[in-house]
Amino acid sequence: MHEIKIPITSSKLLCENNKSEITNKIDEEIEEINNYVEQVLFYARLDQVSNDFMIRKVNLEEVIRNVLARNKKMMIQNGMKVETKNITLSAYTDEKWLEFILNQIIINSIKYRKEKNPKVEIELLENKENVQLLIKDNGIGIKKSEIDRIFDKGFTGTNGRNQKKSTGIGLYLCKRLCEELGMAIKADSVENEYTEIIIIIPKKEHIVN
Numbered sequence: 001m002h003e004i005k006i007p008i009t010s011s012k013l014l015c016e017n018n019k020s021e022i023t024n025k026i027d028e029e030i031e032e033i034n035n036y037v038e039q040v041l042f043y044a045r046l047d048q049v050s051n052d053f054m055i056r057k058v059n060l061e062e063v064i065r066n067v068l069a070r071n072k073k074m075m076i077q078n079g080m081k082v083e084t085k086n087i088t089l090s091a092y093t094d095e096k097w098l099e100f101i102l103n104q105i106i107i108n109s110i111k112y113r114k115e116k117n118p119k120v121e122i123e124l125l126e127n128k129e130n131v132q133l134l135i136k137d138n139g140i141g142i143k144k145s146e147i148d149r150i151f152d153k154g155f156t157g158t159n160g161r162n163q164k165k166s167t168g169i170g171l172y173l174c175k176r177l178c179e180e181l182g183m184a185i186k187a188d189s190v191e192n193e194y195t196e197i198i199i200i201i202p203k204k205e206h207i208v209n
């Protein structure tokens with residue numbers, strides 16, 4: 001799977017150096033392939049997560065900016081606006097794994113957007129024990145009967161089946177990785193109105209079993 005990343009990177013570079021409407025579409029498809037490859041790589045590491053992360057004080061603004069930069073082209077192509085608020089905070093986590101988690105959530109916001117004026121809001125809230133990372137979109141939302149199952153392995157839900165774009169793995173990985181890193185993740189949604197994902201990150205260094 002690591003070897004597959006090489007031609008993906010080369011293909012994206014070719015598209016970047018030969019910009020046209022066609023190469024923009026190709027680049028969009030390549031980025032989707034890249035996301036699936038990342039899912040496989042992180043899924044393969046699940047049983048050995050403790051050997052592959054380093055908990056340290058992380059600048060959360062840098063993580064957020066990195067993920068938004070990665071998805072900038074896709075957001076522009078789909079007319080999606082981004083608003084950030086109070087993101088200059090730090091917390092204890094693993095930067096690489098948190099970026100993967102946040103990227104999965106942003107991809108879902110793009111995938112399940114509304115056609116008219118799509119938007120995603122990212123905000124950090126701080127208390128004595130933790131920092132809460134809130135990602136809220138104004139997309140198609142999730143049925144009340146399905147909200148408690150979205151982190152289950154293989155669950156695609158009505159939206160995933162209707163759009164034929166869901167593997168049922170992304171949010172499952174987010175949940176598992178949060179557990180391994182001593183974080184928590186939860187979701188709130190109203191169908192046809194919004195979806196909000198909240199990641200709770202410790203403010204102090206901790207030991208993960």
